[in-house]
Amino acid sequence: MAAAVTLQQMLPETIADLLPFGGLAADVVGALIGAFLVANFLLINTAVAGPWAKRKITAAFTDRIAVNRIGPFGLFVIVADAVRLLSKELIIPEGADRPAFDIGPLLIPFSALLGFAVIPMGSGIQLADPETGLAFAFAASSIASLGLVMMGYASNNKYSLLGGLRAVASNIAYEIPLIVTALSVVLFTGTLQTSQIVAQQTEPFVALGGLTIPTWFAFVNPFAFALFTAANLAEVGRNPFDVPEAPTEIVAGFQTEYSSVYFVLIYLGEFIHIFLGGALAATLFLGGGSAPIAALNVIPGIVWFTAKIWAFFLFTQWARSAIPRLRVDQFIEIGWKGMLVLAFANLVLTAILVGVLA
Numbered sequence: 001m002a003a004a005v006t007l008q009q010m011l012p013e014t015i016a017d018l019l020p021f022g023g024l025a026a027d028v029v030g031a032l033i034g035a036f037l038v039a040n041f042l043l044i045n046t047a048v049a050g051p052w053a054k055r056k057i058t059a060a061f062t063d064r065i066a067v068n069r070i071g072p073f074g075l076f077v078i079v080a081d082a083v084r085l086l087s088k089e090l091i092i093p094e095g096a097d098r099p100a101f102d103i104g105p106l107l108i109p110f111s112a113l114l115g116f117a118v119i120p121m122g123s124g125i126q127l128a129d130p131e132t133g134l135a136f137a138f139a140a141s142s143i144a145s146l147g148l149v150m151m152g153y154a155s156n157n158k159y160s161l162l163g164g165l166r167a168v169a170s171n172i173a174y175e176i177p178l179i180v181t182a183l184s185v186v187l188f189t190g191t192l193q194t195s196q197i198v199a200q201q202t203e204p205f206v207a208l209g210g211l212t213i214p215t216w217f218a219f220v221n222p223f224a225f226a227l228f229t230a231a232n233l234a235e236v237g238r239n240p241f242d243v244p245e246a247p248t249e250i251v252a253g254f255q256t257e258y259s260s261v262y263f264v265l266i267y268l269g270e271f272i273h274i275f276l277g278g279a280l281a282a283t284l285f286l287g288g289g290s291a292p293i294a295a296l297n298v299i300p301g302i303v304w305f306t307a308k309i310w311a312f313f314l315f316t317q318w319a320r321s322a323i324p325r326l327r328v329d330q331f332i333e334i335g336w337k338g339m340l341v342l343a344f345a346n347l348v349l350t351a352i353l354v355g356v357l358a
Contacts, residue, residue, distance in 0.1 A: 008124045008195070011038070034127050039113055045306070046271045049313055051081040057314065061321035082264075090260040093156050100154035105262040107147030108269025112276045114140040119279045120195045122289015122301020133194040134186065134284075138179055141235075141276055144269065145171045148254050151266075155257040163253025166328065170243060173335030174234035177343035181228045184350040185217050185284045198288030212294040218285040224346050225285045229315075231339055232277040234331075237270065238316040239323040243331045278312030279305075 016022075016030030052067065052075060059066030067074030092101065117140070118133035120126040130136060145168050152164015189197050205215040218225040234241035255266050282288055286308050289301025326334070 008120075008126070010034075010129060011125050011127055014124060031127070035117075038116060038121075038125070038127060042113065042116060042272055042275060043268075045275060045309075046268055047078050047082075049274075049310075050267060050271045051078045053313075054317060057317040058321055061318065085264050086261055088260040088263075090262065091257075093257045095156040096257070097154035097156070100150040102262075104147045104151035104154060105258060105265040105269075107150070108144050108266055109272050110269075111140055111143035111147070112269055112272035114143070115276045116279065118194050119276075119283055120198050120288050121279075122303075122305045125289075125302055126195065129193060129195045132192045134182065134192040134197065137194070137276075137280060138175075138182070141273065142171075142175065144273065147269075151258065152254040155254075157257050160254055160256045163256065166243065167254055170234060170241070170331060170335070173332050174231045174241070174339065177335065177339040178228060178231035178235060180340070180343040180347055181224050181231065182280070182284055184221060184224045184347050187347070187350050187354050188217065188220065194283055194288075198283055198290065201287040202290050202294075204294070214287055214290060214292070214294060216285060216287045216292075221346070221350065224350070225281075227339065227342055227346060228281060228285065231343075232281060232312075233316060233319055234335065236274045236277045236316060238274070239320045240326045241331060242320070242325055243328050274313055274316055275309045277316075278309035281312055282308040 012027070012030040012034040014030075015033050016026040019026045019029060055066040055077075056074075058064075067077040070076040070080050092098070115137045117127045118130065118136050120129070148164050148167040148171070150164075152161045152167070155161070185197065186192060189200050191197065201214055201216050203215045204212050205219055206213045213219065233239075255263065258266060282305060287304075289305040291297045291299060291304055
């Protein structure tokens with residue numbers, strides 16, 4: 001199913017072409033400006049999603065009234081929460097391993113932002129496009145597991161240590177089926193290059209009444225899409241897989257001892273990871289920045305991409321409000337004995353199908 005595709009110019013190259021100077025300096029400045037723009041795009045989305053949209057969505061599901069007093073529709077609660085959290089005292093536990101205690105919260109948002117470096121967002125917005133882009137995205141997001149261990153260990157709190165170990169155990173249990181399911185898409189496309197994976201999904205799949213449906217892998221292999229979405233929920237810590245941070249299970253897990261700006265970094269990283277999960281789902285199964293119908297591709301790709309990552313965010317909030325939490329033993333058992341087996345079965349069946357069609 002692999003095909004030759006026309007690749008768009010990367011965002012840093014586009015910016016470099018607009019600069020009044022050239023050479024290496026233009027490349028460096030273009031890369032820095034591109035990274036700054038993408039990071040701020042994600043931070044703005046996260047700022048809206050965390051303090052405001054999360055409350056509004058949860059309130060709608062539970063028939064309550066959410067924030068509505070500070071600014072229009074309560075939007076200024078974003079500023080109020082930022083001031084409130086950043087002005088709190090930063091408390092360092094006695095006996096904490098200070099370097100690890102400080103570095104841990106930085107790794108959570110950093111790993112998610114780094115993963116977006118290879119995600120094609122449509123309209124030529126992509127920072128880099130290496131041949132191993134998909135592997136890079138998964139590797140970057142996995143750095144967060146190191147931060148979880150560091151925070152749990154460095155806090156000098158036995159509950160935090162247990163919470164950190166539990167979080168890593170859950171990440172491993174669901175990251176393997178997540179990656180194995182993604183490999184089924186790689187078998188179809190014959191590449192790990194994210195731009196080519198997206199480009200191949202723009203090919204016609206079926207025509208209905210004059211409307212052309214693209215070859216999104218969510219249509220080609222809906223079972224793999226459902227499996228990837230479920231594993232994605234576990235990776236971003238949303239019900240029924242939110243055991244790593246479940247306050248009713250073990251205080252607040254790895255983040256128990258964190259306050260002020262460190263808590264903000266952890267909270268920020270959590271929501272950027274949700275958007276990264278949505279971005280990976282969009283890239284692998286939903287055509288990236290392409291429209292669901294070819295006729296709607298007149299709308300810029302970045303609009304479709306943003307809509308898709310927000311759709312995944314809304315899905316995670318629905319799951320958080322509607323699905324009860326699993327026990328930790330059920331959580332691990334489903335990962336190792338259920339989803340991992342299904343992921344490998346899907347991979348084998350996909351390999352057979354690709355071999356027959358080749």
